[in-house]
Each structure stands twice: as C-alpha cells, then as structure tokens.
Amino acid sequence: MVADTHPEQVSAHGETPTEDAESDQKDIDTHLREIAEIARPTADEGHVAEHEDALGGADPNGFAIALIENDGTEHLEGDVDQVFPIQSISKAFALTLAMQKVDRVSAVADEIWARIGREPSGDPFNSLVQLEHEKGIPRNPMINAGALVVDDILLDHCSDPTAEITALVSELAGGDIGTNHEVAQMERDTSHRNLAVANLMADFGNIRNPVDEVLALYVHQCSLSMSTRQLARAVRFLSNDGVDPASGKRVLSDGLARRVTALMLTCGTYDAAGAFAFDVGLPCKSGVAGAIMAVVPNRLGAAVWSPALDDTGNSHAGRVALHHLAERFDLSIF
Ligand code: GLU
Numbered sequence: 001m002v003a004d005t006h007p008e009q010v011s012a013h014g015e016t017p018t019e020d021a022e023s024d025q026k027d028i029d030t031h032l033r034e035i036a037e038i039a040r041p042t043a044d045e046g047h048v049a050e051h052e053d054a055l056g057g058a059d060p061n062g063f064a065i066a067l068i069e070n071d072g073t074e075h076l077e078g079d080v081d082q083v084f085p086i087q088s089i090s091k092a093f094a095l096t097l098a099m100q101k102v103d104r105v106s107a108v109a110d111e112i113w114a115r116i117g118r119e120p121s122g123d124p125f126n127s128l129v130q131l132e133h134e135k136g137i138p139r140n141p142m143i144n145a146g147a148l149v150v151d152d153i154l155l156d157h158c159s160d161p162t163a164e165i166t167a168l169v170s171e172l173a174g175g176d177i178g179t180n181h182e183v184a185q186m187e188r189d190t191s192h193r194n195l196a197v198a199n200l201m202a203d204f205g206n207i208r209n210p211v212d213e214v215l216a217l218y219v220h221q222c223s224l225s226m227s228t229r230q231l232a233r234a235v236r237f238l239s240n241d242g243v244d245p246a247s248g249k250r251v252l253s254d255g256l257a258r259r260v261t262a263l264m265l266t267c268g269t270y271d272a273a274g275a276f277a278f279d280v281g282l283p284c285k286s287g288v289a290g291a292i293m294a295v296v297p298n299r300l301g302a303a304v305w306s307p308a309l310d311d312t313g314n315s316h317a318g319r320v321a322l323h324h325l326a327e328r329f330d331l332s333i334f
Contacts, residue, residue, distance in 0.1 A: 039318070043307075078305075086221075091285065095260060272313075290308065
C-alpha cells in the first residue's frame, strides 16, 4: 500500500511544526507502524548473508526503522536498539574521516580523488576484474577496493586511525560505539578476496601501507556495532549541510557533505543504486548485515534494519520500507 496522501508532518529543518506537535508525532508514528507492517513480512523473500557471520549474533528476523529529525525528534518502530555490525555502511564514515584529514578545501582534485573514482561500479562490491582493467584505481569509495584505499589514506594521516574512526562514529551516534571482536576476527580469517584486492592495488602502487594493516583497519570499521537508532542519528550531519545537528559541530564543509551524499546516491547500494534512486529517491548506504541508512536533506536521518537481503545484497524489507517512507512523506530528492 502506498498512501496517496502526503502527510508532511515531518517538519522542515528548523521549523516548528504548524499543527499540534503531539498529534503530529502520533500521526508519523502511526504511518511508521503501518510501513513496518507492510515491509517486515517481505523479508521472507530475501536471504540472510551466509558467507560470514555478518550479523554478529543479532536476530536474523529482526526489523527496525528509525527517523530522527534534525531538531532531535525521534520516530521509532521495531528493534531500534538492537546492535549489529555496520559492515559496508562504515564506508561512508571512513570517507568522511578521510575528507576531514585531506580534503577540507578541495573536493575533487586531491589525494583522495586521484586514487579513487566516482562512478558506480556495475560489478560486485568486491570484484577483482574491474580493478585489473582499471589499473588499481577503484571505481568509487563505496566498494571494498575504494574503502581499502580510503583506509590506506587514513593510515597515512591519522596517528591512530582505528581509534579515530571509532571516535567519529561515537560522536555522531551520541554514545560509545563498540567493536564486535568475533566478527572482526572471523572477517580477518576469511578475507581472502579483500586481501587479494588490496594486494592487486598494492601492485599498482595504489596501496602504500602494508596490506595487513590496511585490511585490519577495514575489518575494524566493518565490525563497529551500532543500532538502527544510532545510525539514523549518526547520518544526520549529511542532512544538515555537514553540521551535526546534535552538537552544532561542523563535521564536513557543506560542499564535501554533498559529495558524500552524491556518492551514496550513485554508489551506496551495491548494484541497485539506479533502482534505489528510482524507487526511493534518497542517498542511501547499505551493509551486508541488513541495515540501510538514508539522508533526507535538510530534514532528517533515517535507518532501517532487516537482515534478509535481496539479490543485490540490500536489505529486502529495508528497501520496501524506504520506498513506502519516501512515498508517504514525499521525501524523494527528485
Ligand atoms: N565486511 C564485508 C566484506 O568486506 C562487508 C561487506 C558489505 O557490507 O558489503 O566483505
């Protein structure tokens, strides 16, 4: 069901809702409950990732959706405080940290963008073939190869990159974020392909630090454990021109925040970025544990979580939920 009304109770940034706030809140929450009722059962059509214990012990049948407005108002439904490894979603935060380090001024012509492209890959997120053809330059920072180069850059610019990325997500999420050490260990033991990708790029001169150090940082960021509520909160700096609305602190310049959201839109959902733009119309980043975080510019951060994935590796029910959310509240950027 897609409502043909656009309730528009989700307030624009900085505005006071025109109607009574309590009834607005109730209306949004009712819609959210209905969206969850529609989306949750569709998880049966997906499958939980099998190649690794990507969930870190979280319930494979869990479901959560969280909207957090830039003024701090929260709309929550389901298991919003269940934590899971953020996996590929960490790529957006690692890129943010790299931009903080080396890209504050120039958005395009610098150390990051000479080494990583800005195009959708059209190949699996961990493909070696494309990388060989393109001489070790990854298509974008949202695929594994690109994230490994981002981590290589972080190793050059951070005295303790593991601590710094943890600190960044903790600050954005509004609480201490931990690592799932079992997931990290298991990923380290089974990262044969990521190691191959890193070694191939090292051969082309695009990984400059020891590959095991680069991989250790990548595995760390993937195993950071966050809840749906924390993800919705953490992504809000991208919906607020680069400023974390909770602290008022600038995380990135507005120009750079726009670059991160542009890459999320074009490259953030594996090989389904076109379909996400079409069906949802929001910059999103997904991960193999079944979470998707989304940016609604100038309004709110959103996150959904449901572990069963579709054939493109995105949360099946999460994608359905985001579609209905965007439709009901008229949230598409297009
Ligand atoms: N740690 C996973 C890997 O590199 C992340 C995959 C993902 O979330 O897409 O294989």
